[in-house]
Amino acid sequence: MRRPSKTLFLGVALLLSAVVGLGSCSSALHTPTVDSGEAPIRIAFVPKVAGIAYFDAMNAGGLEAAKRLGAQWITRGPTTVDPAAQTAILHDLVAQHVDVIAVAPNDPRALAPAIADARAKGVHVLTTDTDAPETPREVFVNQASPEDVGTTLVDALMAKTGGSGEFAIVSCGRTAVNLNAWISVEQTYTAQRYPKARRVETVYAGEDTTTATELAKQVLDRHPDLTGLIGECTTSAPGVAQAVRDQQKIGRVFTVGTGTPQTMKPYLLDGSCSMSVLWNVESLGYLTAWAAQQLVEGRSFGPRNNVSPELPAVRYDARSKTMLLGEPLLITQDNVDQFKY
Structure with a gap:
């Protein structure tokens, strides 16, 4: 499911963020106003579970990227780590015809049929935070080796x-x-x-x-x-x-x-x-949204990728189809207040 390319950064965009409850799942939505009249790319983020600080921080980074990229960012997090809950969310997102699903799989094997189904129906799929390497996901956005x-x-x-x-x-x-x-x-x-x-x-x-x-x-x-x-x-x-x-x-x-x-x-x-x-969790969310848009727009990844001013040289390994955010951060009592999440 491919859309025409859009300008990477929009000069001015009006932003609307809403939180929408869907069944037993957590959902957040960012919808930009696009001057061209072109429908924005829809990126659906499916974390392992909703309501924990880590994935909230990833979500914040994804929302920031959507703001810059002119994309629509949807979050659908299961309330439990039961793999069936993620599977149901993926099937629902495919039925909604989103452009790309970015998922952090709780159980890669259990989620494999749903990922294959999404790809067969033209929905791009990437994994983030944790991988499902034996599935047809197109790229894994990895936080650190x-x-x-x-x-x-x-x-x-x-x-x-x-x-x-x-x-x-x-x-x-x-x-x-x-x-x-x-x-x-x-x-x-x-x-x-x-x-x-x-x-x-x-x-x-x-x-x-x-x-x-x-x-x-x-x-x-x-x-x-x-x-x-x-x-x-x-x-x-x-x-x-x-x-x-x-x-x-x-x-x-x-x-x-x-x-x-x-x-x-x-x-x-x-x-x-x-x-x-x-690692910088918000940056991981940002990189996830950026990679998702690249997939939809048919852009290839290079060995080094200029994602944003904050992420000027993100590495990509073509063999494993993995993007690497960077090295781990060491957080102690001395620097903990440098991070707001």
Whole structure:
């Protein structure tokens, strides 16, 4: 489903943002007024789940890109991480004849038929934040390489534990490609770089912070000699820190994770979290919207892409069809207030 090319940046556009409830899903809409009378490209963003700070920040970045690009940005987030909920949303968006779907798959295999159906019906599909590499998605917008995320998390934790001791991981979805890739890197890197350290357990909390806290407490009870916890996703990072705080183990059990800055701020300040390893989440949303428009307009990606003044040289790997936002950000109590999300 291809539309005529439009000017990349519109001089003046009147913007309307609305939040529309659709069934059990969260929905946000940005509609520009276009002087040419040409219908704007419609980009539908489907996060893993609605209502968490991380995907809210991605959504904000996508809205900003839509403002600059003259596109229409729709957000449809499921209220649970049940793969069937994402599948239903994709089918509905195809029925609405959107131009492109940008999805962060909870379960790539479960979502594969819906992605294939969308492509067969002329809807462009890209993955963002986490991939579905065995599907006909056209590009993956990746926040950082698995090697960079995994090694940075381990290094941050080992800096506090002296490069030794027992640690555990509290992840989110069992089938999330990005999280599993990071965990694989962490396991290999720990064995090679820190032979005196040992991962004793990995547990999965879905996308729920309360569950992550309870699971982390259970891990602490099962492993009284534990020295570290990694919160592998933005909901489990505050969960593991809260568990250490609740069990009064600050300074004895150290935590790191991939939490959003303002969510992690109280834990960074009291020491229940040592460091958050993330990336500019709003920029990831911006890059997602930009890549979506490129697909619809039939533009190819180069090895380096000038996306915006803030993203002047985004790399693209043609072999894996992956765009890479950049290297991880290290967020501590000293710089946490530089980030507003």
